[in-house]
Amino acid sequence: MxxxxxxxxxxxxxxxxxxxxxxxxxxxxxxxxxxxxxxxxxxxxxxxxxxxxxxxxxxxxxxxxxxxxxxxxxxxxxxxxxxxxxxxxxxxxxxxxxxxxxxxxxxxxxxxxxxxxxxxxxxxxxxxxxxxxxxxxxxxxxxxxxxxxxxxxxxxxxxxxxxxxxxxxxxxxxxxxxxxxxxSLAIGMAAKETLANMISGFTLMVDRPFRIGDRIQLASGQWGDVADIGLRTTKIKTVDNTLLIIPNSELCNTTIINLAFPDVRAKGRINVGISYDNDVERAKSLLVETALSVPEVLREPAPEAFFVSFGDSALNVSLFFWVSEYGSVFATTDKINEQIIARFREEGITIPYPIRTVIMEKEQ
Structure with a gap:
């Protein structure tokens, strides 16, 4: 203590x-x-x-x-x-x-x-x-x-x-x-077009009407493969190796054909005219056989041939075929065309030239 x-x-x-x-x-x-x-x-x-x-x-x-x-x-x-x-x-x-x-x-x-x-x-x-x-x-x-x-x-x-x-x-x-x-209002008014393209670019990325690498055709008839989708523009590489740059706002407000959707298969068409003296059914069979002889042509769906119209100097027949990838349509068409000419010559089916008959009347 x-x-x-x-x-x-x-x-x-x-x-x-x-x-x-x-x-x-x-x-x-x-x-x-x-x-x-x-x-x-x-x-x-x-x-x-x-x-x-x-x-x-x-x-x-x-x-x-x-x-x-x-x-x-x-x-x-x-x-x-x-x-x-x-x-x-x-x-x-x-x-x-x-x-x-x-x-x-x-x-x-x-x-x-x-x-x-x-x-x-x-x-x-x-x-x-x-x-x-x-x-x-x-x-x-x-x-x-x-x-x-x-x-x-x-x-x-x-x-x-x-x-x-x-x-x-x-x-x-x-x-x-x-x-x-x-x-923000002042900036929006000054950069109206740029903002419209940016919003459209974001819409394209979310909505996905096409993807990078898809082949698309525009309403103007131009077509090519999508190279890049940016916020302001979309770049399309055409078949002649040129770059087409389109504002995104235009793509959002126009009709676009996506050749790669729903899949990359593509349908080709070949139009040919035969003489009125030839057998239409035989010509159609030859077209289908010729298409099937080309390896690039798909067996399913199978190629088909149709008699579509009467021409001025020929009977118009169309061949429809499918390929596995849209990029091979032209090359496959070239092969089929070469074989069609050879087969038609062997079978005696003629592809006539345009003919016009002019009747001269003497004045009375």
């Missing part, structure tokens, strides 16, 4: 500076304890997200949830640490102004971390969606659609984060939104 009284008497003899030092040591110890508790909670959260939760996500049919979990675990744990730092700093006897500044700084950091978590989740979702698009429509589709979506979502998340921070510091968000709206 005497020792305790001696200790207390010595404690009260301490100078004011010593009391202040002990006070700060005690407050710092409390802040350190608070921070240590939240640090332990962050480690517990990391263990939970890396060891226990994956046991439940393993039962799902996709690894999307596993990838999202791996991406959000580090920033989620960081949020807990920042929360501990916030309460630790708040427990310290700082002046009011210092508390406001530290709280504001930590709030900004928290908003950045939360925005980063949202961006990571969105990035994984877009990657998963892009891989599914590539599986359905072939490679290259994800590289056309996903990057613009990522940019739009990034701008959106950054705008939301900025408005939340401004609202926290009691700034007038309405005036900022109004200014942005007026600026």
């Amino acid at each position: 005497a020792d305790i009284i001696a200790f207390l008497s010595n404690f009260y003899r301490l100078e004011a500076g010593d009391h202040l030092l002990l006070f700060w040591l005690k407050e710092a110890l409390i802040a350190l304890i608070i921070f240590s508790i939240f640090w332990g909670l962050s480690l517990l959260l990391r263990t939970l997200l890396t060891r226990w939760v994956p046991r439940f996500t393993a039962f799902t049919s996709t690894d999307l949830d596993d990838r999202i979990l791996a991406r959000v675990t580090p920033p989620a744990c960081l949020l807990v640490v920042l929360a501990g730092l916030y309460y630790a700093v708040k427990s310290l006897p700082f002046p009011e102004k210092a508390h406001v500044l530290s709280a504001g700084a930590l709030f900004i950091v928290n908003v950045i971390v939360v925005t980063n978590i949202a961006w990571r989740i969105t990035n994984e979702l877009l990657g998963w969606y892009g891989s599914r698009l590539a599986e359905r429509h072939g490679g290259g589709v994800d590289r056309q659609i996903i990057p613009p979506l990522e940019k739009l979502i990034t701008i959106f998340l950054a705008g939301i984060a900025l408005m939340v921070v401004l609202r926290h510091f009691n700034y007038d968000i309405l005036s900022v939104v109004t200014a942005l709206g007026i600026g």
Whole structure:
């Protein structure tokens, strides 16, 4: 008991500076304890997200949830640490102004971390969606659609984060939104055509009327293979190796024939005229036999021949055949034409020249 009284008497003899030092040591110890508790909670959260939760996500049919979990675990744990730092700093006897500044700084950091978590989740979702698009429509589709979506979502998340921070510091968000709206309107009026092409390009990427590599025919009669689908223009490589660049807004508002859809098979047609003296049924049989003798012609659907019309000097017959790929129509047509001439000569079927009969009458 005497020792305790001696200790207390010595404690009260301490100078004011010593009391202040002990006070700060005690407050710092409390802040350190608070921070240590939240640090332990962050480690517990990391263990939970890396060891226990994956046991439940393993039962799902996709690894999307596993990838999202791996991406959000580090920033989620960081949020807990920042929360501990916030309460630790708040427990310290700082002046009011210092508390406001530290709280504001930590709030900004928290908003950045939360925005980063949202961006990571969105990035994984877009990657998963892009891989599914590539599986359905072939490679290259994800590289056309996903990057613009990522940019739009990034701008959106950054705008939301900025408005939340401004609202926290009691700034007038309405005036900022109004200014942005007026600026966007001015930009939209100045770049109306460019924006129309960009929106049309995004529509083409989502609607998918054609894909890169497809052969399309425009309403003007021009046709070629799609080389690239951009945000502003679409590039088409024609058969004479020239590049046709078309604004996307024009493609969205015109009729397009996609020769590669629903599949790459193509139908060829050969028109031929035979003499009125020839046997039509025999000519049709020869056309079908000739087409079947060419390896590039498909057996299913089988080639067909039809007597289509009476011409001025010939009976018009058409041969229809299918090839496995639209790019081989011309070469296959050339082979069939060569054999048709040879077979018709062997069978005595003539392809007449145009004939006109002029009757001259004498004047009375």
